[in-house]
Amino acid sequence: MGKIEWAMWANEQALASGLILLTGGIVGVAGQFRGWPFAAYIISAAGVFVCLLEYPRSKRAKGTSVERTGQYCFTVCVKSFGPLTRNYYVRAFLHAAICVPGGFMLATVLGCVCLGIASLIYLAAAIRGEHWEPVLPQKETTRKTDPVSVRNPPEMPPPRPPPEVRRKRVDDLEGAAYDNPIPVSDK
Amino acid sequence: MQDFYSKGSEYFFHLTRLSLTRQHALSWARAPAACLNFNCMLILLPVCRNLLSFLRGTIQCCSRTAARQLDRNLTFHKLVAYMIAFHTAVHIGAHLFNFEFFMDAQLDRNSSLLPFILSEIGTGDNASFLNPIRTNETSPTIVMFTTIAGLTGVVITLALILIITSSMEVIRRSYFEVFWYTHHLFVIFFIGLVFHGFGRIVRGQTAASLKTNRPDVCADQFEDWGNNGSECAVPEFAGNPPMTWKWVVGPMILYVCERLVRLYRSHQKVVITKVVMHPSKTLELQMKRKGFHMEVGQYVFIQCPSVSRLEWHPFTLTSAPEEDYFSAHIRIVGDWTQALYEACGGDKTEPQEAWKLPKLAIDGPFGTASEDVFRYEVVMLVGAGIGVTPFASILKSVWYKRIQNNQDVFTKKIYFYWLCPETQAFEWFADLLQSLEGQMAEKGVTDFLSYNIYLTRWKETEAAHFRVHHEAENDPITGLKQKTLYGKPNWDNEFTHIASKHPGTKVGVFLCGPPQLGKSLEKQSLSHTEGDVKFIFNKENF
Numbered sequence: 259m260g261k262i263e264w265a266m267w268a269n270e271q272a273l274a275s276g277l278i279l280l281t282g283g284i285v286g287v288a289g290q291f292r293g294w295p296f297a298a299y300i301i302s303a304a305g306v307f308v309c310l311l312e313y314p315r316s317k318r319a320k321g322t323s324v325e326r327t328g329q330y331c332f333t334v335c336v337k338s339f340g341p342l343t344r345n346y347y348v349r350a351f352l353h354a355a356i357c358v359p360g361g362f363m364l365a366t367v368l369g370c371v372c373l374g375i376a377s378l379i380y381l382a383a384a385i386r387g388e389h390w391e392p393v394l395p396q397k398e399t400t401r402k403t404d405p406v407s408v409r410n411p412p413e414m415p416p417p418r419p420p421p422e423v424r425r426k427r428v429d430d431l432e433g434a435a436y437d438n439p440i441p442v443s444d445k
Numbered sequence: 446m447q448d449f450y451s452k453g454s455e456y457f458f459h460l461t462r463l464s465l466t467r468q469h470a471l472s473w474a475r476a477p478a479a480c481l482n483f484n485c486m487l488i489l490l491p492v493c494r495n496l497l498s499f500l501r502g503t504i505q506c507c508s509r510t511a512a513r514q515l516d517r518n519l520t521f522h523k524l525v526a527y528m529i530a531f532h533t534a535v536h537i538g539a540h541l542f543n544f545e546f547f548m549d550a551q552l553d554r555n556s557s558l559l560p561f562i563l564s565e566i567g568t569g570d571n572a573s574f575l576n577p578i579r580t581n582e583t584s585p586t587i588v589m590f591t592t593i594a595g596l597t598g599v600v601i602t603l604a605l606i607l608i609i610t611s612s613m614e615v616i617r618r619s620y621f622e623v624f625w626y627t628h629h630l631f632v633i634f635f636i637g638l639v640f641h642g643f644g645r646i647v648r649g650q651t652a653a654s655l656k657t658n659r660p661d662v663c664a665d666q667f668e669d670w671g672n673n674g675s676e677c678a679v680p681e682f683a684g685n686p687p688m689t690w691k692w693v694v695g696p697m698i699l700y701v702c703e704r705l706v707r708l709y710r711s712h713q714k715v716v717i718t719k720v721v722m723h724p725s726k727t728l729e730l731q732m733k734r735k736g737f738h739m740e741v742g743q744y745v746f747i748q749c750p751s752v753s754r755l756e757w758h759p760f761t762l763t764s765a766p767e768e769d770y771f772s773a774h775i776r777i778v779g780d781w782t783q784a785l786y787e788a789c790g791g792d793k794t795e796p797q798e799a800w801k802l803p804k805l806a807i808d809g810p811f812g813t814a815s816e817d818v819f820r821y822e823v824v825m826l827v828g829a830g831i832g833v834t835p836f837a838s839i840l841k842s843v844w845y846k847r848i849q850n851n852q853d854v855f856t857k858k859i860y861f862y863w864l865c866p867e868t869q870a871f872e873w874f875a876d877l878l879q880s881l882e883g884q885m886a887e888k889g890v891t892d893f894l895s896y897n898i899y900l901t902r903w904k905e906t907e908a909a910h911f912r913v914h915h916e917a918e919n920d921p922i923t924g925l926k927q928k929t930l931y932g933k934p935n936w937d938n939e940f941t942h943i944a945s946k947h948p949g950t951k952v953g954v955f956l957c958g959p960p961q962l963g964k965s966l967e968k969q970s971l972s973h974t975e976g977d978v979k980f981i982f983n984k985e986n987f
Contacts, residue, residue: 262620270610278606285538291545315615324615364585365541368599372606 265388268379273312279369280305286365297363304356317391337392346384353377474539477532482692488525489696491518493703544585551581573681593644601637604630645684654681711806720789723873731772741842742835745809752784761834765841821953829864829958861896940973949977
């Protein structure tokens with residue numbers, strides 16, 4: 259399956275699981291199901307925690323990273339935990355641990371299983387040596403592009419004389435020449 | 446809903462009396478279930494490519510607008526998928542409440558409560574019961590995993606969630622394989638869906654029982670049921686037969702047929718007659734297959750078993766129907782294309798022997814909006830970068846029809862715009878345009894095709910070169926008489942110009958390119974459609 263970064267899919271799955279846990283917890287509280295104070299509170303807290311942890315997308319090892327809207331502040335928070343959040347083994351075991359309480363209440367069983375699956379995908383990512391990289395705007399270096407093509411697209415078209423002058427004047431090649439107003443240099 | 450399930454209905458006891466709080470949780474679960482039946486029926490239909498192509502062909506003669514709607518099949522598929530996700534969420538939420546209420550009915554063992562009395566019905570023979578939770582020594586979670594409905598429900602919801610998370614745009618665009626393989630979980634989804642109702646867990650009062658125990662009369666006399674002198678017998682309940690299979694069996698059969706058609710087509714022999722390596726990492730494959738017939742602007746799915754047995758990738762055909770081979774120009778961007786390039790000997794310097802070329806399978810051709818080009822009197826073709834490929838086919842076909850066969854085509858004027866970021870991408874298409882230019886000059890029909898090539902990026906040194914050579918007869922980049930233009934086109938001017946030159950006509954606008962360009966062209970088409978000139982926008986999509 260090529261050079262897939264499993265962490266990207268694990269991230270989507272974990273975020274979805276967080277939302278499902280949260281929804282399940284809210285339904286449990288709203289419906290006042292059996293065991294709701296303990297379970298629903300724990301699950302909602304777990305759901306919120308997972309969502310916050312998973313919201314910032316990691317920087318991709320290859321290719322452009324697409325950020326989620328407004329993820330910068332979350333990136334800063336997650337980055338501050340250093341190796342705990344950088345390492346995917348930690349994340350895999352953390353998700354596995356968080357998902358267990360969800361199994362005790364029907365409303366959150368689905369979130370529990372989904373988070374378990376996300377944990378497995380993170381484990382696969384960790385085994386393949388992936389890790390979480392923050393997407394920071396000031397660290398955007400110039401991408402390694404093909405050396406032939408341009409770095410910055412030009413804003414203005416190259417100056418050309420107006421069409422009247424541009425019309426081919428084979429009889430007067432001397433008069434057709436003109437001075438460039440803008441100097442030409444090789445960047 | 447409340448009016449429908451009124452007194453006298455067989456669900457009266459289930460809905461309003463089995464729950465202590467008298468909520469209508471069952472209705473809230475059954476309504477999305479009905480919607481889910483409908484949506485699951487619809488979701489398979491837009492992805493039956495061959496069926497859609499066939500429909501498109503048959504509808505063309507009746508209504509072109511209707512046929513064009515079939516181009517939006519993927520959007521429809523996604524919309525139905527969102528609906529399925531939403532209804533699943535509501536369905537699960539409602540059932541969570543249902544399970545709680547049923548459990549409460551078993552746990553509050555008080556004979557003066559109707560829910561308990563109802564739960565006790567059928568305890569002896571386990572046939573005429575109402576409450577699916579049969580004892581009070583269980584929990585909703587255990588019940589969920591031990592009933593057919595519960596188990597299949599969990600499995601198919603998991604499948605649905607995995608399908609959705611792997612279909613996110615980020616995953617789909619970067620790792621198509623993950624998306625494609627995970628999407629096949631839909632097989633599990635449909636099997637589980639059909640079996641979801643087989644446990645007959647939703648129960649209603651039998652018709653016979655409704656005669657001996659009328660809910661509107663007997664509901665409040667529940668303590669007297671079955672006693673001598675009472676006019677109410679003990680009610681009896683039976684499960685509903687499963688209904689979902691009736692909805693989905695048709696589309697499932699159609700989809701199976703679709704996959705069989707694809708399988709059959711994949712086994713037809715395809716021969717690569719020529720492989721051309723073009724400069725800007727573009728590979729051209731010229732192929733032949735017995736009985737292959739195409740129209741302009743169609744696309745095919747190509748599979749190369751030696752590269753990957755399960756992957757089929759779409760490519761626009763760049764050859765014209767009049768040629769004796771069909772060709773595709775493939776840009777090398779990912780694993781599969783890179784492997785195909787190597788399999789065709791792209792990295793070797795000497796030409797390959799014909800028998801060394803890989804075996805290919807072709808599914809298609811499938812039609813898209815470009816087929817409609819010749820139905821307009823005036824057309825605007827806009828291609829961005831590699832998006833110019835369907836128009837290569839159209840222009841070649843135009844050349845064959847008009848120039849060689851001298852057929853009378855309905856299309857009188859073509860305006861062609863090609864937006865390209867780098868000069869190298871010009872080569873393979875420039876050859877085509879050059880020969881067209883030459884042929885048109887020979888026959889004296891130079892004003893049939895008017896093309897504009899826009900170079901959207903350049904370097905300073907290149908710019909200097911252009912400046913010096915602007916007097917030259919031929920364009921310094923393409924070698925064409927028509928000069929390359931720089932920057933992006935001013936669409937407002939272009940549309941106004943065309944509108945003024947062709948009053949009273951329908952102008953077809955065809956685009957193959959990025960969505961932003963599509964949006965701006967669509968806006969321009971709408972704003973310039975005034976008076977008697979109509980701009981009709983068609984977008985190419987895969």
